[in-house]
Amino acid sequence: MRLTLEIWRQKDASDPGRFVRYELPDVNHHMSFLEMLDVLNQQLVMKGEEPVAFDSDCREGICGMCGFVIDGVPHGPQRNTTVCQLHMRYFKEGQVLRLEPWRAKAFPVLRDLVVNRSAFDRIIAAGGFISVNTGSPPDANAILVPKQASDRAMDAAACIGCGACVAACPNASASLFMAAKIAHLGLLPQGQPERAGRAISMTEQALKEGFGGCTVIGECEAACPKGIKLENIARMNRDFLKASLRYREAAAAGGG
Amino acid sequence: MANLDARVPAGPIEKRWQKRKDEMKLVNPANKRKYEIIVVGTGLAGASAAASFGEMGYNCKVFCFQDSPRRAHSIAAQGGINAAKNYQNDGDSIWRLFYDTIKGGDFRARESNVYRLAEVSVNIIDQCAAQGVPFGREYGGTLANRSFGGALVSRTFYARGQTGQQLLLGAYQALMRQEAAGKCRLYPRTEMLELVVIDGRARGIVTRDLVSGKVESHLGDAVVLATGGYGNAYYLSTNAKGSNATAIWRAYRKGACFANPCYTQIHPTCIPRSGDYQSKLTLMSESLRNDGRIWVPKKKDDKRPPDQIPEDERDYYLERKYPTYGNLAPRDISSRAAKQVCDAGLGVGPGGFGVYLDFSGAIKRVGKNVIAERYGNLFEMYERITGEDPYSVPMRIYPAVHYVMGGLWVDYDLMSNLPGLFVLGEANFSDHGANRLGASALMQGLADGYFVIPYTIGDYLARGIPKADVSHAAFKDAERDVAERTKKFLSINGKRSVDDFHKELGVVMWEDVGMARSKESLERALKKIPEIRERFWKDVRVLGSGESLNQDLEKAGRVADFLELTELLTLDALHRNESCGGHFRVEYQTEDGEAKRNDAEYAYAAAWEWKGENQKPVLNKEPLVFETIQLATRSYK
Numbered sequence: 058m059r060l061t062l063e064i065w066r067q068k069d070a071s072d073p074g075r076f077v078r079y080e081l082p083d084v085n086h087h088m089s090f091l092e093m094l095d096v097l098n099q100q101l102v103m104k105g106e107e108p109v110a111f112d113s114d115c116r117e118g119i120c121g122m123c124g125f126v127i128d129g130v131p132h133g134p135q136r137n138t139t140v141c142q143l144h145m146r147y148f149k150e151g152q153v154l155r156l157e158p159w160r161a162k163a164f165p166v167l168r169d170l171v172v173n174r175s176a177f178d179r180i181i182a183a184g185g186f187i188s189v190n191t192g193s194p195p196d197a198n199a200i201l202v203p204k205q206a207s208d209r210a211m212d213a214a215a216c217i218g219c220g221a222c223v224a225a226c227p228n229a230s231a232s233l234f235m236a237a238k239i240a241h242l243g244l245l246p247q248g249q250p251e252r253a254g255r256a257i258s259m260t261e262q263a264l265k266e267g268f269g270g271c272t273v274i275g276e277c278e279a280a281c282p283k284g285i286k287l288e289n290i291a292r293m294n295r296d297f298l299k300a301s302l303r304y305r306e307a308a309a310a311g312g313g
Numbered sequence: 314m315a316n317l318d319a320r321v322p323a324g325p326i327e328k329r330w331q332k333r334k335d336e337m338k339l340v341n342p343a344n345k346r347k348y349e350i351i352v353v354g355t356g357l358a359g360a361s362a363a364a365s366f367g368e369m370g371y372n373c374k375v376f377c378f379q380d381s382p383r384r385a386h387s388i389a390a391q392g393g394i395n396a397a398k399n400y401q402n403d404g405d406s407i408w409r410l411f412y413d414t415i416k417g418g419d420f421r422a423r424e425s426n427v428y429r430l431a432e433v434s435v436n437i438i439d440q441c442a443a444q445g446v447p448f449g450r451e452y453g454g455t456l457a458n459r460s461f462g463g464a465l466v467s468r469t470f471y472a473r474g475q476t477g478q479q480l481l482l483g484a485y486q487a488l489m490r491q492e493a494a495g496k497c498r499l500y501p502r503t504e505m506l507e508l509v510v511i512d513g514r515a516r517g518i519v520t521r522d523l524v525s526g527k528v529e530s531h532l533g534d535a536v537v538l539a540t541g542g543y544g545n546a547y548y549l550s551t552n553a554k555g556s557n558a559t560a561i562w563r564a565y566r567k568g569a570c571f572a573n574p575c576y577t578q579i580h581p582t583c584i585p586r587s588g589d590y591q592s593k594l595t596l597m598s599e600s601l602r603n604d605g606r607i608w609v610p611k612k613k614d615d616k617r618p619p620d621q622i623p624e625d626e627r628d629y630y631l632e633r634k635y636p637t638y639g640n641l642a643p644r645d646i647s648s649r650a651a652k653q654v655c656d657a658g659l660g661v662g663p664g665g666f667g668v669y670l671d672f673s674g675a676i677k678r679v680g681k682n683v684i685a686e687r688y689g690n691l692f693e694m695y696e697r698i699t700g701e702d703p704y705s706v707p708m709r710i711y712p713a714v715h716y717v718m719g720g721l722w723v724d725y726d727l728m729s730n731l732p733g734l735f736v737l738g739e740a741n742f743s744d745h746g747a748n749r750l751g752a753s754a755l756m757q758g759l760a761d762g763y764f765v766i767p768y769t770i771g772d773y774l775a776r777g778i779p780k781a782d783v784s785h786a787a788f789k790d791a792e793r794d795v796a797e798r799t800k801k802f803l804s805i806n807g808k809r810s811v812d813d814f815h816k817e818l819g820v821v822m823w824e825d826v827g828m829a830r831s832k833e834s835l836e837r838a839l840k841k842i843p844e845i846r847e848r849f850w851k852d853v854r855v856l857g858s859g860e861s862l863n864q865d866l867e868k869a870g871r872v873a874d875f876l877e878l879t880e881l882l883t884l885d886a887l888h889r890n891e892s893c894g895g896h897f898r899v900e901y902q903t904e905d906g907e908a909k910r911n912d913a914e915y916a917y918a919a920a921w922e923w924k925g926e927n928q929k930p931v932l933n934k935e936p937l938v939f940e941t942i943q944l945a946t947r948s949y950k
């Protein structure tokens with residue numbers, strides 16, 4: 058299969074960047090998308106050109122390290138699939154594909170298709186946890202969790218923190234990412250004591266990082282490789298509103 | 314000779330850990346903030362250790378080469394985590410988990426460490442549940458369990474097929490909480506390239522910032538390596554692309570002994586490779602063997618589609634050979650059995666490198682919905698990669714390199730023979746002997762990080778750490794070595810890419826040092842590896858600069874270290890004239906093809922010591938004493 062790639066090349070944060078065209082005359086259908094880029098990179102090195110930088114690690118769709126935009130769609134056209142799990146059998150002879158990094162103020166480009174997503178780590182640090190020191194918990198079966206709550210928490214906890222939701226959103230909002238964590242912890246009995254404070258502090262951190270607000274467009278849900286549902290955002294908004302009305306001062310002081 | 318005193322407390326095995334804890338020196342809570350601990354790696358072991366240190370009041374510097382600590386490869390573990398809770402009332406106990414792990418490891422692990430692992434396993438589940446890990450539950454709200462290979466009880470806790478992800482996110486969130494509290498400082502996209510030893514103690518590391526290329530020294534009162542395994546030495550493995558041995562290999566070159574490097578685990582259920590471009594192999598969780606049945610056609614070259622091969626023309630070879638454990642036979646045994654049937658020409662799929670893992674019986678028995686609930690995400694992953702629907706066609710699977718039991722030698726306190734250097738998780742050699750059981754890697758990583766190192770590091774620190782700083786010549790030398798190595802890679806400008814050399818090495822390792830090793834194949838590998846290494850240093854091409862994000866440069870350093878480590882691995886495999894667990898020497902097998910141990914001569918951990926460039930490493934032996942468990946032939950029949 059013959060393909061043409063237009064790939065965003067940018068040396069570093071100070072370089073304005075540009076698209077560069079590459080012809081791939083012989084792409085195997087069974088390859089993954091990243092393996093196709095591996096092959097391209099081998100050819101570039103042999104020609105004396107620097108390879109295209111892109112992030113990936115597990116290549117099993119779980120670590121969340123990979124991700125770029127293919128023809129305007131984060132992780133490409135296959136639903137519920139990270140780009141490392143996207144296979145070339147879903148593309149057609151002669152296609153021209155445009156590859157670019159996540160575009161968001163809070164995710165500055167480091168090089169080519171690689172961006173800095175540390176803002177996500179700082180949002181988790183602001184409250185995306187349950188405060189329990191090692192050694193202090195009760196027996197695991199002393200905390201009963203209804204199966205339904207546990208299943209729904211797991212649905213939300215499946216988020217891999219790849220940033221596709223931000224890249225898909227016209228406002229570059231991190232709402233789906235935050236909402237997934239807030240729902241995961243808020244659905245469990247263990248997450249109740251800090252529930253109000255969590256909604257406020259994570260939201261405040263997202264604003265500081267330069268992520269936009271949510272206007273419920275739903276692009277994030279469509280782009281999410283893990284099928285995280287938009288309803289999590291409604292849940293987060295409820296938690297945030299309740300906390301703002303009733304617990305704001307306490308939350309600001311670090312309590313629940 | 315290196316000092317290999319394991320410092321195991323005396324007395325009955327079930328009292329040893331308590332005894333050790335009672336004897337430890339403690340650090341005054343007010344003094345803990347005066348210590349700085351360096352933690353390299355943020356998988357289950359590293360993240361849980363760093364979070365616990367922070368909670369206790371120590372200061373930590375935490376390093377990972379990925380863009381976030383949450384990416385570490387523990388995240389990809391699917392099936393579950395073992396713990397001796399006996400919630401199922403099926404006869405489990407700490408003793409039984411201890412026994413299964415020793416036996417699963419083919420009697421090549423240190424008894425005391427394994428007992429402690431089983432002992433603290435129960436605390437891990439409590440800790441993780443309290444953190445909000447969404448474990449599978451029964452309708453009454455209690456925790457659910459599943460079975461795993463090598464055990465006849467249900468002791469595996471799970472969060473769908475994403476147990477590693479959820480446990481790691483729990484540890485990561487605990488770590489981020491300490492980051493926010495100012496106790497842990499994170500250094501993402503930063504790679505450790507040297508260990509610094511001053512007056513015989515590990516005192517710090519030299520790192521390269523992978524974005525700016527800046528080389529920097531970091532001083533610590535202790536250094537904790539939790540950097541995972543070296544399965545990528547085989548190029549194709551189930552490890553993440555970035556997983557590497559550089560941290561432990563650099564430590565080895567600074568005097569830390571490397572134990573049992575030849576113990577590698579080949580996992581039986583992976584998706585077969587599809588072509589030369591293949592960049593990694595994907596695991597299908599062992600938990601699938603609870604409901605899937607493994608078979609091959611009885612006739613050679615049977616080209617019929619699987620559903621047209623009648624029952625009596627199929628060979629369910631695991632059920633036939635191991636009636637008690639059947640499809641849940643341990644990994645090493647299942648992998649070898651798959652290789653045997655494929656070598657006999659009975660394999661299925663392209664090239665005959667595959668066996669069926671069939672769910673049609675289970676789907677008939679419990680329905681598609683139940684199977685989808687248990688393994689839905691794995692079935693989807695399989696379909697995405699292969700384009701085949703495992704609900705209607707059996708999966709095709711083949712063994713692949715998955716885990717290494719070998720690693721840096723550590724004593725009972727998880728400290729290497731270099732004082733101040735602690736090694737956790739897959740990076741050490743301690744708990745799995747010659748073969749690891751399923752769902753035990755997560756258990757070990759978290760046991761080491763949450764419940765062992767927080768105690769043992771205090772004892773080390775409380776005994777006094779001399780003053781030092783980064784202006785010491787040892788730091789300057791290490792910085793210079795790192796800078797020179799980078800310069801060297803960039804100046805060779807040869808004709809072959811880093812990946813090209815890595816693939817060449819991988820083929821040698823898989824063919825000659827893989828599932829079936831012989832004196833002849835190992836000697837052949839010992840000739841080829843130095844040749845590849847020599848050509849690598851003459852002919853590798855790394856473009857770009859050292860002062861920017863340069864992924865080929867990162868890979869070059871890792872592959873250069875694999876080119877040294879594989880030689881030691883092969884040497885270890887050649888010296889061990891027996892078969893045990895994941896180390897199978899064709900010369901040493903029973904009549905029916907099972908591994909044949911030689912307890913009289915090889916019941917020891919082989920701890921290799923670096924003696925310098927082009928020098929033969931020295932073999933140190935830690936005898937393995939079995940006081941509690943009788944050495945026996947491992948049988949799963």
